[in-house]
Structures are given as structure tokens and as C-alpha cells.
Amino acid sequence: MVTNLPMRAKLKWAEVVAARDPREKIRLMQEFLALCPKHKGTEKLRAQVKRRISQLREEVERAKKRRRGSRRGFFLEKSGAAQVILLGPTNVGRSSLLRVVTNAKPTVGEHPHTTRRPIPGMLPYQDIQFQLVEAPALVPGAAEGKGDGYQVLTLARNADGLIIMVDLSRDPVEQYRLVSSELEKARILIRRPRGEVEVLRRRTGSGIQFIWEGTLRDCTARQVVDLLREYRITSALVRVRGEVTLEMVEDALYGSPLYRPTLVLGNKMDLPGAEEGLRRLRETVQDLEVIPISCKEPKGLEGLLGEALFRLLGIIRVYTKEVGEAPSKVPLVLREGATVEDLAKMIHSDFLKNFKYARLWGPSAKFPGERVGLNRPLKDGDIVELHA
Ligand SMILES: Nc1nc2c(ncn2[C@@H]2O[C@H](COP(=O)(O)OP(=O)(O)OP(=O)(O)O)[C@@H](O)[C@H]2O)c(=O)[nH]1
Numbered sequence: 001m002v003t004n005l006p007m008r009a010k011l012k013w014a015e016v017v018a019a020r021d022p023r024e025k026i027r028l029m030q031e032f033l034a035l036c037p038k039h040k041g042t043e044k045l046r047a048q049v050k051r052r053i054s055q056l057r058e059e060v061e062r063a064k065k066r067r068r069g070s071r072r073g074f075f076l077e078k079s080g081a082a083q084v085i086l087l088g089p090t091n092v093g094r095s096s097l098l099r100v101v102t103n104a105k106p107t108v109g110e111h112p113h114t115t116r117r118p119i120p121g122m123l124p125y126q127d128i129q130f131q132l133v134e135a136p137a138l139v140p141g142a143a144e145g146k147g148d149g150y151q152v153l154t155l156a157r158n159a160d161g162l163i164i165m166v167d168l169s170r171d172p173v174e175q176y177r178l179v180s181s182e183l184e185k186a187r188i189l190i191r192r193p194r195g196e197v198e199v200l201r202r203r204t205g206s207g208i209q210f211i212w213e214g215t216l217r218d219c220t221a222r223q224v225v226d227l228l229r230e231y232r233i234t235s236a237l238v239r240v241r242g243e244v245t246l247e248m249v250e251d252a253l254y255g256s257p258l259y260r261p262t263l264v265l266g267n268k269m270d271l272p273g274a275e276e277g278l279r280r281l282r283e284t285v286q287d288l289e290v291i292p293i294s295c296k297e298p299k300g301l302e303g304l305l306g307e308a309l310f311r312l313l314g315i316i317r318v319y320t321k322e323v324g325e326a327p328s329k330v331p332l333v334l335r336e337g338a339t340v341e342d343l344a345k346m347i348h349s350d351f352l353k354n355f356k357y358a359r360l361w362g363p364s365a366k367f368p369g370e371r372v373g374l375n376r377p378l379k380d381g382d383i384v385e386l387h388a
């Protein structure tokens with residue numbers, strides 16, 4: 001995205017990053033824009049910086065209001081195994097779905113924009129629950145702040161996963177494109193990127209250090225260090241995952257894109273034209289899973305959706321037990337790839353400090369009660385007894 005910025009613009013960005021006061025940041029970002037040439041290559045970057053400016057302005061406004069005692073954020077505390085945000089244009093049936101598969105009872109309306117605030121509901125699946133949140137509808141220009149767009153997209157950024165819901169009977173491809181393009185503009189990725197890079201600035205003067213969980217593609221580590229120096233960054237931790245290019249490193253300096261696992265729900269399968277809509281939607285969406293549903297025929301919907309989210313989010317359930325007792329009825333929820341160490345950390349930091357060994361039953365135990373160490377990967381359904 002970033003291409004050949006003049007040195008003065010890069011230095012200005014270093015000032016933006018160093019600034020602490022939001023008003024000061026806004027002023028410096030405006031100066032940055034003035035130094036940043038206008039052409040095709042800088043279009044996205046300019047749009048993104050402008051978005052940051054409007055966001056900061058809103059934050060300043062909100063902080064003022066908070067001081068006066070009124071609150072109007074969209075923040076929702078997470079609950080259950082994962083928080084999943086239901087996104088879509090208006091009238092696709094998000095409230096109807098919530099009524100069918102969760103305990104929440106939002107108002108369903110024929111009129112557009114019935115839902116104005118996020119509404120959470122719990123979707124039970126086997127012995128866990130997902131928090132499903134209906135977000136107010138996305139409109140074109142949401143990423144520029146239209147129709148509470150910032151708040152909705154912030155909800156999406158903070159979630160564990162996303163559902164894009166469309167109405168199959170009314171040009172679902174266009175609806176999907178609307179949502180996916182607003183997400184893209186807000187730097188939320190709905191497909192796992194080939195590479196990810198994070199630049200964590202540090203105060204101590206310990207130079208640039210790399211954490212290698214992948215490789216650099218078109219450049220050397222030396223070039224990365226030189227690039228960071230142009231932005232006056234001399235002390236940072238650079239985490240490289242997958243395949244990373246120099247452009248991605250520079251991009252990350254303006255705010256890293258975030259990946260959120262995403263599912264597409266095609267609703268109103270009961271209406272004429274939906275079959276054709278589904279076929280065209282699948283053609284467009286390609287590698288994302290598209291699930292056709294109808295809220296008018298809700299039988300089995302809860303299980304279907306729960307199962308899909310379970311797979312999408314890569315959830316594993318682990319049951320802990322005490323010596324000589326039965327395993328807990330309620331599982332701890334971890335993500336694929338989690339180890340005994342992650343489990344111990346989750347329970348209590350003391351557990352990790354004083355860890356001796358663990359005993360393992362279930363799918364990943366070689367035999368019941370196998371003795372394992374901290375780096376042992378866990379699987380869904382494992383039973384673990386921690387010894388500290
Ligand atoms: N035929 C049919 N109609 C549906 C289905 N799901 C929802 N509807 C109808 O679609 C309209 C909108 O439904 P809502 O659930 O309010 O949609 P929403 O996405 O929450 O919309 P807003 O909150 O207003 O943006 C209502 O008239 C529903 O009865 C479905 O599966 N089939």
C-alpha cells in the first residue's frame with residue numbers, strides 16, 4: 001500500500017507516533033497529509049489517515065461527554081467461548097436470527113434500520129456458548145463513519161469472529177461486496193493473510209530485534225532495519241509470521257491489518273430466487289464458507305450454526321480435574337495449537353510458576369493418565385490434571 005513517501009513525510013509520521021495528546025496527533029496527521037503526495041499509490045494510505053483523524057476527533061468528543069457524565073460507546077463485554085459479530089446491510093434478518101438461535105429477543109421489523117444499538121445473545125452449543133452480537137446495519141461509507149460505522153467496525157475489530165449475513169433473494173453479491181469492502185477499508189481481513197508483521201516499539205535502546213515465525217520475501221533484515229530507521233525507530237521488536245514483504249512492514253507502521261475468521265450466512269432461503277442468489281454468492285465468495293439458512297424454518301439452525309462457529313474459530317475444550325476426582329463438567333476454552341502451558345496460564349499464573357507435570361486423558365493421551373510437560377499440545381476433549 002505505501003509507496004515511495006518523501007523523507008519529510010516519514011519523519012512527520014515519526015512525530016505522529018511520538019505524540020501522546022490526541023489533539024496534537026490530529027494536528028500532526030494533518031501536516032503529514034500535506035506532505036504526502038496525492039496519487040494512486042497513496043490513495044489508501046491517505047484515506048486511512050483521514051479515518052484515523054475522524055476517529056480521534058470522535059474520541060476527543062466522547063471523552064468530553066464522559067466528563068459531563070453521558071456514555072454512548074458500543075463496547076460490549078465478552079462472554080462465553082467467543083464473541084461473534086453479526087454484520088450485514090439492513091433487513092437481512094439479523095434480529096430474526098438472534099430470536100431463533102439465542103435467548104435475546106430483539107425487535108424484528110419490515111422497516112430498515114430497526115436495530116440501532118448492538119444486541120448480544122447467547123447461542124448454546126454442546127457444553128459451551130457463543131456470544132452472538134447483532135450490530136446495527138452497515139451502510140456504504142461506514143468506514144468513513146456513516147451510520148455509526150466507526151462503532152460497528154470497532155466492534156468487529158474487537159471480536160473473535162465475524163458473520164456476514166445477506167438476503168439471498170435480493171442481490172446477495174452486492175450486499176456481500178458492500179460489507180467486505182467496508183471491512184477492507186477499516187483494515188479488517190476476512191481471509192488469513194499469507195504473512196503478518198507486527199512492529200512493537202520499545203523504549204529501551206536495545207536495537208531492532210526479530211521474532212522469526214516466518215520469512216522475509218523480497219527484502220533482507222538489513223533493509224527492514226534501514227526502513228525503520230527512516231521512521232526514527234531504532235528500538236523495536238519485529239514479529240514476522242508467514243511470508244512478509246518490505247511493503248507490509250511499512251504498512252504495519254500505519255496500523256497493522258487484523259485478521260478475523262469469517263463465515264457468510266445467506267438468509268431467506270425460503271424466498272423465490274434464493275437458489276440462484278446462493279449460486280452466484282458462492283461463486284463470488286470462493287474460499288469462505290457460505291451457509292444457506294431461513295429464519296422462517298428454524299429447525300436445527302442452532303446446532304448448524306454452533307457447529308460452523310466451532311470449526312471456524314478452531315476451538316478446543318479442555319476439562320480439568322483434581323487428583324482422585326471426576327473431570328469438571330464445564331470446559332476451559334482454548335484455540336487450536338494451545339499447549340499445557342496455555343492452560344496453566346489461563347487458570348492461574350501461580351500454576352505456571354510452580355508447575356511440576358500434568359497428567360493427560362482423552363484424545364491426545366498416548367495412554368490414560370500419561371505424564372506430560374508444559375509444551376504438550378492439547379486437543380478438543382482432553383482431560384488434564386495439573387500438578388504443582
Ligand atoms: N421470508 C423470510 N423473511 C425473513 C427471514 N428472516 C427475516 N425475514 C424478514 O425480514 C425482515 C427484516 O428482518 P430483521 O430480522 O428485522 O432484519 P435485520 O437484519 O435485523 O434488520 P435491521 O435491524 O432493521 O437492520 C422482517 O420483515 C423479517 O420478518 C427469512 O428467513 N425469510
Ligand SMILES: [Mg+2]
Pocket residue numbers: 094095096106107108114115134
Ligand atoms: Mg435488527
